[in-house]
Amino acid sequence: MNTLTNVKPFVNEPFTDFSKEENKQAMEAAIAKVKAELGREYPLHIGSKKVMTDARIVSINPGDKDEVIGRVSKADQALAEEAMQTALQAFESWKRVPAAERADYLFKAAELMRQRKHEFSALMILESGKNYAEADADTAEAIDFIEFYAREMLRLSRINETQPLTKIAGETNNLTYIPLGVGVVIPPWNFPLAICVGMTTAAVVSGNTVLLKPASTTPVIAHKFVALMEEVGLPAGVINYIPGSGAEVGDYLTTHPKTRFVSFTGSKEIGLRINRLAAETAPGQIWIKRVVAEMGGKDGIVVDETADLQAAAQAIVASAFGFQGQKCSAGSRAFIVESVYDEVVEKVVELTKALQVGLPETNAPVGPVIDQGSYDKILNYIEIGKTEGKLLAGGGKAEGNGYYIEPTVFADVDGKARIMQEEIFGPVLAIGKAKDWKEAIALYNDTEFGLTGAFFSSDEDRIEEALETVHCGNLYINRKCTGALVGVHPFGGFNMSGTDSKAGGYDYLLLFTQAKLTSRKN
Ligand SMILES: NC(=O)c1ccc[n+]([C@@H]2O[C@H](COP(=O)([O-])OP(=O)(O)OC[C@H]3O[C@@H](n4cnc5c(N)ncnc54)[C@H](O)[C@@H]3O)[C@@H](O)[C@H]2O)c1
Numbered sequence: 443m444n445t446l447t448n449v450k451p452f453v454n455e456p457f458t459d460f461s462k463e464e465n466k467q468a469m470e471a472a473i474a475k476v477k478a479e480l481g482r483e484y485p486l487h488i489g490s491k492k493v494m495t496d497a498r499i500v501s502i503n504p505g506d507k508d509e510v511i512g513r514v515s516k517a518d519q520a521l522a523e524e525a526m527q528t529a530l531q532a533f534e535s536w537k538r539v540p541a542a543e544r545a546d547y548l549f550k551a552a553e554l555m556r557q558r559k560h561e562f563s564a565l566m567i568l569e570s571g572k573n574y575a576e577a578d579a580d581t582a583e584a585i586d587f588i589e590f591y592a593r594e595m596l597r598l599s600r601i602n603e604t605q606p607l608t609k610i611a612g613e614t615n616n617l618t619y620i621p622l623g624v625g626v627v628i629p630p631w632n633f634p635l636a637i638c639v640g641m642t643t644a645a646v647v648s649g650n651t652v653l654l655k656p657a658s659t660t661p662v663i664a665h666k667f668v669a670l671m672e673e674v675g676l677p678a679g680v681i682n683y684i685p686g687s688g689a690e691v692g693d694y695l696t697t698h699p700k701t702r703f704v705s706f707t708g709s710k711e712i713g714l715r716i717n718r719l720a721a722e723t724a725p726g727q728i729w730i731k732r733v734v735a736e737m738g739g740k741d742g743i744v745v746d747e748t749a750d751l752q753a754a755a756q757a758i759v760a761s762a763f764g765f766q767g768q769k770c771s772a773g774s775r776a777f778i779v780e781s782v783y784d785e786v787v788e789k790v791v792e793l794t795k796a797l798q799v800g801l802p803e804t805n806a807p808v809g810p811v812i813d814q815g816s817y818d819k820i821l822n823y824i825e826i827g828k829t830e831g832k833l834l835a836g837g838g839k840a841e842g843n844g845y846y847i848e849p850t851v852f853a854d855v856d857g858k859a860r861i862m863q864e865e866i867f868g869p870v871l872a873i874g875k876a877k878d879w880k881e882a883i884a885l886y887n888d889t890e891f892g893l894t895g896a897f898f899s900s901d902e903d904r905i906e907e908a909l910e911t912v913h914c915g916n917l918y919i920n921r922k923c924t925g926a927l928v929g930v931h932p933f934g935g936f937n938m939s940g941t942d943s944k945a946g947g948y949d950y951l952l953l954f955t956q957a958k959l960t961s962r963k964n
Pocket residue numbers: 628629630631632633637655656657658687688689691692693696707708709710712713715716736737738739769770771865867893933934935939940
């Protein structure tokens with residue numbers, strides 16, 4: 443069994459270099475393998491029971507709407523209740539499994555996922571519309587979360603050694619972190635493996651049992667993870683897989699008296715709803731529910747006149763259009779000081795126009811957005827943008843049998859404009875002009891969100907000041923504002939971006955545990 447002393451220190455999973463022909467071919471082979479398995483039917487997992495329902499969620503390829511990825515059974519309230527009872531029962535034994543044993547399931551899972559890395563990525567390419575590098579990074583992050591949280595549980599289980607309590611005569615005192623109970627895990631679709639895996643494994647390795655309700659657009663990749671956990675022998679009932687409607691199953695479980703915590707990542711609107719519903723005390727409930735809610739962003743990049751302007755332009759484009767702008771960290775705004783404004787805007791437009799839009803399985807840099815609802819919403823924002831700024835690139839639909847939208851750039855946008863304030867979650871960038879770097883930071887800070895930001899400058903004094911004054915959970919200097927790494931950049935945001943849980947950081951597991959002090963008279 444792994445222990446804190448014999449486990450190797452955590453290192454991030456390396457990314458695959460797809461400029462190497464053998465890696466590209468390996469991914470193509472994985473895509474072909476996954477394609478041969480498309481259209482399957484997937485059951486709910488409630489304890490050891492596999493439940494097929496008449497109602498189904500049909501998961502399709504957003505890059506080719508005629509391709510069905512899978513048909514996934516759909517829980518209703520009665521099945522959600524059965525899953526809750528199963529998870530409650532499983533909790534009674536799982537909470538007593540030693541931490542090292544719980545961590546071992548994770549170490550095994552990480553190893554298996556690593557062996558099948560391209561298969562996981564290929565499924566995401568088809569189900570969520572990621573290109574090769576984005577899907578590969580998602581799988582690498584999932585492996586990182588598993589490895590990191592397993593080590594974190596080992597560390598927490600020996601907290602008396604790492605953070606010894608003050609000793610007094612006549613007593614032996616101990617602090618242990620014990621689990622909370624049954625949690626509802628509600629991930630988003632945009633990191634359909636990494637975030638789903640991170641949220642679930644953190645809760646489970648801490649000794650909780652969970653009801654996992656995956657996002658309805660990406661339930662098949664979530665099922666592949668659940669099946670992997672079953673394969674490594676995780677006891678039945680620890681992770682229960684219950685896809686279903688947010689409004690029906692989500693609200694039912696959020697308000698359930700036996701729900702001990704809700705771990706949510708998604709939009710501000712749903713996060714606030716969950717927070718509000720979870721705050722009510724249901725009859726028979728004997729605790730205050732814990733809500734971990736990581737929500738949206740309106741992130742941005744600030745560029746001053748001393749910056750490396752080419753690097754800044756590249757970072758703006760990468761942050762705005764990586765995975766079609768569908769990251770909570772996406773740099774959907776840029777504020778540039780007026781003396782270099784035209785030059786940076788010109789570079790940004792040139793780089794944006796060079797981006798090709800196409801089918802993810804061909805590894806086109808820009809793929810589709812996730813579904814019809816997003817497509818309509820983003821196109822509507824583009825129309826709003828046409829009234830709020832100067833359209834310099836894109837501006838509408840792109841070709842293809844999927845939800846393709848051109849990478850779109852608006853310049854001369856006022857800080858109060860809707861496209862500067864509201865999360866669009868698509869390939870739309872709004873650029874604003876500032877008279878100087880301080881005004882640019884003030885414009886950046888003028889948002890209800892506070893997730894990621896970047897400041898480009900070569901002036902050390904300004905950088906020092908920016909480190910203090912740019913108000914967001916993840917602030918980067920002279921680099922893009924996406925791409926946080928587990929253990930390196932613990933991730934989470936301020937204000938309406940959520941509870942700043944810092945996923946992939948050393949505080950995260952504490953959210954799924956409660957500290958118990960025991961004091962024994964000698
Ligand atoms: N801060 C972060 O770490 C982070 C990371 C990724 C995504 N996000 C945010 O997520 C959003 C995109 O994801 P999305 O479209 O899946 O978000 P969403 O809020 O629409 O859905 C998130 C999840 O909530 C579920 N849901 C919907 N209604 C529910 C209800 N009433 N009760 C319980 N669950 C319900 C959905 O089925 C899904 O699984 C963006 O706003 C993005 O910024 C934030």
